[in-house]
Amino acid sequence: xxxxxxxxxxxxxRRIYIFDLxxxxxxxxxxxIEVIKWHPGAGKNFIYIKLSTDAGIxxxxxxxxxxxxxxxxxxxxxxxARYLIGRDPFHIRHFMHVAHEDFATKRSAMDLHCALSGIExxxxxxxxxxxEQPIYNLIGGPVRPTIRVYANGWAxxxxxxxxxxxxxxxxxxxxxALKFDPFTGPWREYVNREELTEAAAxxxxxxxxxxxxxxxxxxxxxxxxPMNAIRMAKSIEKYNPYWFEEPCPxxxxxxxxEVKENTTIPVVTGEAHYTRNDFREIFDKRAADIxxxxxxxxxxxxxxxxxxxxxxxxxxxVSPHGYxxxxxxxxxxxxxxxxxxxxxxxxxxxxxxxxxRSFTSGYLxxxxxxxxxxxxxxxxxxxxxxxxxxxxxKPFPPRNIRTVEDERQWH
Numbered sequence: 001x002x003x004x005x006x007x008x009x010x011x012x013x014r015r016i017y018i019f020d021l022x023x024x025x026x027x028x029x030x031x032x033i034e035v036i037k038w039h040p041g042a043g044k045n046f047i048y049i050k051l052s053t054d055a056g057i058x059x060x061x062x063x064x065x066x067x068x069x070x071x072x073x074x075x076x077x078x079x080x081a082r083y084l085i086g087r088d089p090f091h092i093r094h095f096m097h098v099a100h101e102d103f104a105t106k107r108s109a110m111d112l113h114c115a116l117s118g119i120e121x122x123x124x125x126x127x128x129x130x131x132e133q134p135i136y137n138l139i140g141g142p143v144r145p146t147i148r149v150y151a152n153g154w155a156x157x158x159x160x161x162x163x164x165x166x167x168x169x170x171x172x173x174x175x176x177a178l179k180f181d182p183f184t185g186p187w188r189e190y191v192n193r194e195e196l197t198e199a200a201a202x203x204x205x206x207x208x209x210x211x212x213x214x215x216x217x218x219x220x221x222x223x224x225x226p227m228n229a230i231r232m233a234k235s236i237e238k239y240n241p242y243w244f245e246e247p248c249p250x251x252x253x254x255x256x257x258e259v260k261e262n263t264t265i266p267v268v269t270g271e272a273h274y275t276r277n278d279f280r281e282i283f284d285k286r287a288a289d290i291x292x293x294x295x296x297x298x299x300x301x302x303x304x305x306x307x308x309x310x311x312x313x314x315x316x317x318v319s320p321h322g323y324x325x326x327x328x329x330x331x332x333x334x335x336x337x338x339x340x341x342x343x344x345x346x347x348x349x350x351x352x353x354x355x356x357r358s359f360t361s362g363y364l365x366x367x368x369x370x371x372x373x374x375x376x377x378x379x380x381x382x383x384x385x386x387x388x389x390x391x392x393x394k395p396f397p398p399r400n401i402r403t404v405e406d407e408r409q410w411h
Contacts, residue, residue: 027054027055028053028055028057028088028089028130029053029054029087029088029089030051030084030085030086030088030126031053031054031085032051032052032085033050033051033077033081033084033085033119034049034050034051034052035047035048035077035078036048036049036050036388037065037074037393038392039391040325040352040355040356041352041391042351043153043351043352044066044067045065045393045394046062046065046325046329047062047063047064047065047070047073047074047114048060048061048062048063048118048328048383049062049063049119049121050122051084051089051123053126055130057126058129059089059121059125059129060121060379060381060383061117061119061121061122061123061125061300061328062118062121062324062325062329062332063077063114063115063117063296063297064114064117064294064296064297064324065114067399068396068399069110069111072111073111073114073115076111076112076116077115077119080099080103083098083099083103089123089127089130090127090130092120092123092124092127092302095119095120095123096120096299096303099116100275108274108277108278110272110274110297113274113297113298113299114296116299116300117296117297117298117299117303118300119300120299120300120302121296121301121332124138124300124301124332125378125379126378128377128379129377131377132377133377134335134374134378134380135301135335135378136336136338139302139305139335139336139339141339142339143338143339143340144338144343145373146370146371147334147337147338147346147370147371147373148177148344148346148369148370149345149346149348149366149369149371150175150177150179150345150346150347150348150369151169151173151175151178151179151369152178152179152180152323152347152349153349153350153352154166154169154180154351155178155180155181159182159198159201159205160205162180162182162202162205162206163202163205163206163209166178166180166206166209167209167210169350170210170214173350173366174368174369175214175366176213176214176215176368176369177215177216177242177345177369178206178210178214178215178216179216179217179219179347180216180217180218180219181218181221182198182202182203182206182218183195183220184198184199186410187222187223188223188410189224189249190225190228191223191228192410196228196232197235199232200235203216203218203236203241204239212240215241215345216241217241217245218236218244218245218265219245219246220232220246221246222247222248222249222250222272224247224248225248225255226247226248226258226259229247229248229259230259230262232247233247233259233262234262236265237263237264237265243265243266243268243289243290244265244267245269245292246268246269246271247259247267250269250272250273253281253282253285253287254285256269256287257285257286257288260289266289266290266317267288268288268289268290268291268319269282269288269292270282270288270290270291270321271292271293271294271321273291273293274293274297274298274299275298275299275307276303276306276310279291279293279307279310279311280310283311283316286316288316289316289317291307291316291319292319292321292347293307293321294320294321294322294323295322295324295332295333295336301332301336304320304336305336305340308336308340308342308343312341316342317344318337318340318343318344320333320336320343320346321347323349324349325352326348326349326353326357326363326364327356327359327363327381327383328383330346331364331374331379331380332379333346334346335374338373346371348366348371355391358387359383359384359385359387359388359390359391360381360384361381361382361383361384362376362380362381362382363381364381
């Protein structure tokens with residue numbers, strides 16, 4: 001609300017804070033930052049960022065994590081904290097700007113972007129709570145009342161097992177879109193014909209199990225050289241997939257474009273691209289039909305919103321990646337997606353929903369593949385820290401990284 005030069009805003013603590021709408025200065029200052037790594041039981045550890053202020057308002061964010069890389073992300077947050085504490089949480093854009101220019105001296109890295117994303121989301125949570133507004137109202141207002149989601153994190157076992165699980169998700173949970181990776185074995189660019197045939201057969205079994213009306217999102221995980229990606233895409237076109245995700249490594253945009261130009265299936269890329277700069281070439285070459293940036297590693301709410309806006313005049317849809325918790329990370333993605341005219345569908349990991357639901361107040365529950373927009377201030381969800389502490393961080397054992405001898409079975 002506008003009320004002249006300054007505006008009196010009442011928050012849940014019933015204290016009144018004064019914010020100068022001209023200078024942007026306020027009484028809020030960030031006083032502490034905490035990294036909370038926690039173990040969901042499988043897959044990877046998740047990373048939450050908790051920001052505290054002198055006004056007693058707390059903000060939550062989430063940083064994307066990967067196996068073997070969570071401690072590096074935590075270290076980045078620790079270094080950034082030295083420059084964040086004492087700042088006004090309303091100055092989101094300025095902090096992100098100087099973090100790239102002055103802190104990182106314009107050197108990019110995934111781990112840094114993960115750290116910054118979690119901080120940025122937490123700053124927005126504070127701003128939303130201070131103004132008593134859901135975040136989507138502060139970035140332009142929603143263009144839709146619900147967010148469509150697809151289920152991921154469910155496909156494992158044999159092709160028959162995957163098909164049965166797909167049928168269960170659609171029949172018992174009402175999901176109308178499912179994503180899965182049909183490939184077995186390590187991520188190799190040059191696979192043999194048998195592997196492609198087996199993967200295509202898995203897609204066919206899932207299609208048969210769920211019928212023609214459920215969307216199938218085929219994940220390739222940046223595996224293949226273009227010739228193999230094209231061969232795979234052509235072999236599954238008859239199953240009418242919703243998309244073909246990340247067919248080739250992300251550092252060769254021309255390779256991804258080559259696949260796009262040789263299949264009728266919409267091609268997706270973007271989860272391994274970070275910030276607007278990484279997406280510029282994709283848009284200039286119109287190398288993909290859909291992009292899937294991750295809000296927890298590409299820079300947060302403002303950055304993913306700007307990426308989506310850049311995509312719109314190129315007629316490129318946006319389906320944010322979301323291998324994050326179905327608590328903080330999901331909530332951030334829902335707020336950003338609510339404001340994107342070119343949004344298509346969001347990722348929802350069913351394998352972590354039970355544990356996330358256990359410690360999240362205001363949990364965003366999907367019903368028949370749709371999530372209603374939250375109406376509470378900030379992210380609209382709150383964390384019960386006592387319950388979260390029941391899932392402490394645990395290092396994962398070393399992964400099974402191939403040796404030279406292991407290559408015998410793949411060549």
